Amino acid sequence: MKWGLPALAALLLFYPFILTGPFYWDIGVAFLLAAISASAWNIVGGYAGQVSVGHSMFFGVGAYTPLLFYHLWGLPPVAGVPAGILVSLGLALVVGMPTFRLQGHYFSMATIAVAELIRIFVGTWDLVGAAIGLQGPAVGRGWWDLTFRSELPYYYIFLAVLAVVLYTTFEVERSRFGYYLRAIKAGERAARSLGVPVRETKLKALMLSALFTSLAGSLYSIKTGFIDPESGFGILVSVQMVIVAALGGAGALFGPLVGALILVPLQTATNTWFGGGGSGLTYILYGGIIVLLARFEPGGMHEWWQRVAPLLARRKHAA
Amino acid sequence: MLLSAQNVSKSFGSFLAVRGADLAVAEGEIIGLIGPNGAGKSTFFNCLAGDTVPTTGRVLFDGVDVTRSSAEVHARAGIGRTFQVPATFEDMTVLDNVMVGAFLRHRHRDDARESALRIIEMTGLARQSAQRARSLGTPGRKRLEIARVLATGPRLMLLDEALAGLTPTELQQAIALVRRIHELGMTLVIVEHIMEVIMTLAQRVLVFNQGHVIAHGKPREIVANEAVIEAYLGRGHRRRRQAP
Amino acid sequence: MLLAQVIVGGLLLGAIYALFSSGLTLIWGMMNFINFAHGEFVMLGMYVALLVVVWLGGGPAAFGFAAAFALFVLGVVVYLSLIRHVMRGPMLAQILSTFGLALLLRYTAFWIFSANFVSLPQVSLSGTLNVAGILMPVPQLVAGVAAIALTFALHLLLTRTTVGSQLLAVAEDRNAAMLMGIRPDRMQALAWGLAAGSAGIAGALMAMSYPWSPSVGETFGLTAFVVVTLGGFGSVPGAMYAGLIIGLIQALSAYWFGPIYKDIVVYALFVALLWLRPQGLMGKA
Numbered sequence: 001m002k003w004g005l006p007a008l009a010a011l012l013l014f015y016p017f018i019l020t021g022p023f024y025w026d027i028g029v030a031f032l033l034a035a036i037s038a039s040a041w042n043i044v045g046g047y048a049g050q051v052s053v054g055h056s057m058f059f060g061v062g063a064y065t066p067l068l069f070y071h072l073w074g075l076p077p078v079a080g081v082p083a084g085i086l087v088s089l090g091l092a093l094v095v096g097m098p099t100f101r102l103q104g105h106y107f108s109m110a111t112i113a114v115a116e117l118i119r120i121f122v123g124t125w126d127l128v129g130a131a132i133g134l135q136g137p138a139v140g141r142g143w144w145d146l147t148f149r150s151e152l153p154y155y156y157i158f159l160a161v162l163a164v165v166l167y168t169t170f171e172v173e174r175s176r177f178g179y180y181l182r183a184i185k186a187g188e189r190a191a192r193s194l195g196v197p198v199r200e201t202k203l204k205a206l207m208l209s210a211l212f213t214s215l216a217g218s219l220y221s222i223k224t225g226f227i228d229p230e231s232g233f234g235i236l237v238s239v240q241m242v243i244v245a246a247l248g249g250a251g252a253l254f255g256p257l258v259g260a261l262i263l264v265p266l267q268t269a270t271n272t273w274f275g276g277g278g279s280g281l282t283y284i285l286y287g288g289i290i291v292l293l294a295r296f297e298p299g300g301m302h303e304w305w306q307r308v309a310p311l312l313a314r315r316k317h318a319a
Numbered sequence: 320m321l322l323s324a325q326n327v328s329k330s331f332g333s334f335l336a337v338r339g340a341d342l343a344v345a346e347g348e349i350i351g352l353i354g355p356n357g358a359g360k361s362t363f364f365n366c367l368a369g370d371t372v373p374t375t376g377r378v379l380f381d382g383v384d385v386t387r388s389s390a391e392v393h394a395r396a397g398i399g400r401t402f403q404v405p406a407t408f409e410d411m412t413v414l415d416n417v418m419v420g421a422f423l424r425h426r427h428r429d430d431a432r433e434s435a436l437r438i439i440e441m442t443g444l445a446r447q448s449a450q451r452a453r454s455l456g457t458p459g460r461k462r463l464e465i466a467r468v469l470a471t472g473p474r475l476m477l478l479d480e481a482l483a484g485l486t487p488t489e490l491q492q493a494i495a496l497v498r499r500i501h502e503l504g505m506t507l508v509i510v511e512h513i514m515e516v517i518m519t520l521a522q523r524v525l526v527f528n529q530g531h532v533i534a535h536g537k538p539r540e541i542v543a544n545e546a547v548i549e550a551y552l553g554r555g556h557r558r559r560r561q562a563p
Numbered sequence: 564m565l566l567a568q569v570i571v572g573g574l575l576l577g578a579i580y581a582l583f584s585s586g587l588t589l590i591w592g593m594m595n596f597i598n599f600a601h602g603e604f605v606m607l608g609m610y611v612a613l614l615v616v617v618w619l620g621g622g623p624a625a626f627g628f629a630a631a632f633a634l635f636v637l638g639v640v641v642y643l644s645l646i647r648h649v650m651r652g653p654m655l656a657q658i659l660s661t662f663g664l665a666l667l668l669r670y671t672a673f674w675i676f677s678a679n680f681v682s683l684p685q686v687s688l689s690g691t692l693n694v695a696g697i698l699m700p701v702p703q704l705v706a707g708v709a710a711i712a713l714t715f716a717l718h719l720l721l722t723r724t725t726v727g728s729q730l731l732a733v734a735e736d737r738n739a740a741m742l743m744g745i746r747p748d749r750m751q752a753l754a755w756g757l758a759a760g761s762a763g764i765a766g767a768l769m770a771m772s773y774p775w776s777p778s779v780g781e782t783f784g785l786t787a788f789v790v791v792t793l794g795g796f797g798s799v800p801g802a803m804y805a806g807l808i809i810g811l812i813q814a815l816s817a818y819w820f821g822p823i824y825k826d827i828v829v830y831a832l833f834v835a836l837l838w839l840r841p842q843g844l845m846g847k848a
Contacts, residue, residue: 046655293659
């Protein structure tokens with residue numbers, strides 16, 4: 001698919017000029033954010049097969065630190081981004097180090113427990129806004145506050161970050177680290193017997209994933225100018241990352257992108273149909289989709305396409 | 320001695336799978352390990368490979384005590400093993416499978432790839448190198464496992480029934496492959512049920528029964544050993560011996 | 564003696580934790596499978612109890628039995644339609660299956676019952692006992708005692724009956740069990756029924772004393788994870804002790820630090836457990 005990648009890049013680059021106006025730009029930004037966080041999750045959940053269902057812990061940390069830096073010290077929110085990353089990396093170690101030497105379930109259980117722990121704790125801590133949360137600068141004091149009136153600048157910032165995440169994943173895929181990740185997912189015992197440093201590799205994957213997820217959280221709170229325990233650390237944040245990656249294809253480079261392409265417009269549509277109180281229906285749908293994926297096509301659209309494409313090609317040739 | 324196991328025992332709760340097993344393998348030897356099912360051969364193998372930690376005893380590789388070391392450490396030290404039930408990376412291609420092994424000795428993708436391709440050529444998997452491991456049959460998977468572990472550049476290979484379930488032609492090819500590997504300087508410990516393999520390849524044979532070594536010596540001696548025949552070899556071989 | 568009261572209250576609630584966690588650990592030990600929707604089974608048990616009281620005017624025996632039965636059926640159905648197929652597949656599919664199921668059950672409950680907290684309107688068990696200065700509300704006391712009895716009954720079922728030994732045989736060695744004529748599939752379906760049923764009845768017992776909403780499933784699920792980890796992989800006796808301990812720790816945390824902290828302490832304990840003693844009380848190192 002030689003023309004595929006440049007075409008995709010062009011499409012993403014010019015989308016805001018193809019579909020113009022705040023409504024479409026808003027969807028575009030939501031799509032990019034979903035793609036970034038799902039791609040970040042994909043590194044540890046898709047490639048390494050270590051299923052985190054509490055990734056909101058990294059997202060929330062990344063979302064809180066910029067607004068915290070502003071709230072406490074009046075600094076531009078961007079200044080808080082590195083701090084968010086550092087804390088997220090620390091969290092990754094706290095969660096990963098004990099659980100990666102045990103069977104897989106412990107890691108998954110731990111992610112959800114720690115995310116919940118942080119969510120409740122942050123909700124009681126006045127320093128970080130407790131249940132009310134934090135706000136960013138209402139009006140920018142300069143360009144460095146990144147408070148743009150229009151969605152357009154955000155779109156391109158997010159697009160740049162997505163490009164970085166995807167490129168990093170691409171390089172990982174081709175490296176020894178990437179092969180080791182896939183080996184661990186495919187058969188940990190066999191991987192060990194070939195000298196793969198399993199625990200170390202899993203930790204590296206989790207830390208890389210945490211880094212990008214934290215970044216995604218920072219982008220989110222800088223753009224919306226607001227964060228609270230639910231929107232930062234809530235389980236639905238974790239669910240979103242998992243379903244977007246899994247639907248498109250966990251462990252495939254463009255899987256999260258495909259997943260975001262399907263789910264973001266879908267979510268916009270269902271929120272319109274079902275209305276505000278019907279957001280519960282959206283999650284019934286999400287639950288159903290996840291169960292169906294698990295039961296029939298855990299590899300997501302990527303796997304489905306790999307099975308179907310050769311059959312279609314054959315039919316084309318026969319015709 | 321390249322590999323030596325001294326008084327190795329392994330118990331699972333109250334069940335003693337291996338008791339007081341000894342093994343001494345010199346560099347360049349091919350040792351055969353035989354015994355009835357459930358005799359503890361695979362568990363002993365797992366102790367040698369670092370998959371399980373022995374309850375008592377020691378395992379030394381090239382003078383270094385690896386008793387409590389993990390399988391990863393064993394692999395890096397130069398002990399490679401295959402699995403009784405092939406554990407290939409199903410969704411990865413043959414080439415990628417072997418590359419995972421090659422990455423132990425080569426940091427960079429291109430070097431690992433080159434090394435893997437050479438080994439794939441040598442083990443006769445060249446035609447299937449782009450296929451997913453899951454599309455290979457059991458014989459193909461067993462050969463892939465051998466190729467993959469070869470790529471890690473071991474000094475000693477533990478083959479766990481790597482030649483089982485093959486057609487006569489495939490068996491001859493497999494025996495030839497093992498010979499070629501041995502000629503390259505590999506030390507081998509082979510668990511097998513197929514007597515032909517043991518007789519043609521093994522220089523020395525250890526017989527396991529109920530967790531410990533009941534006999535060991537040259538293949539011909541073992542075959543003539545009454546205790547061994549009673550414990551294991553059974554009717555099949557006896558009939559062949561009695562035939563004119 | 565407020566502290567003594569807190570301790571007793573914690574133990575009584577812990578007994579209920581023990582009951583629903585023992586089902587989770589049974590499945591884990593038997594099939595190496597963690598049910599991420601287990602908390603939702605408890606939550607559904609609570610709603611079944613509510614429906615029995617509101618529609619049928621039933622008493623504790625009625626709604627207890629109804630919850631156990633309804634969830635038993637759900638457990639078997641979930642196993643046959645979903646779990647059986649994902650069990651042998653990749654880890655992602657296994658975890659997503661019950662994680663997705665949890666979402667499905669939780670948000671369906673939100674849709675049907677709304678997010679409001681409800682209580683069980685029941686009159687038959689009421690009043691408070693005063694034992695040596697410790698006040699024990701009758702519903703809580705009955706629930707706690709019943710929970711311990713049922714957990715113990717489950718333990719006896721597993722260790723003293725033929726069916727129990729068959730379940731354990733499948734847990735121990737699936738292939739060997741098959742050779743003995745035991746059908747692993749059937750046993751696993753039964754285990755899921757028992758696990759879900761015990762979660763359901765635990766919910767009904769809890770409904771007698773505590774208000775709830777569909778959101779409680781998430782908390783119960785996490786509590787169950789902590790209990791089974793503390794108890795040790797696959798150990799029902801372990802889950803029994805661990806449940807009591809966790810209930811106690813939770814009550815003491817609320818008492819000493821404030822109600823907000825009761826879950827925080829338990830989850831923090833979980834992390835500490837993973838670092839220091841992941842095999843828990845009864846597991847092997």
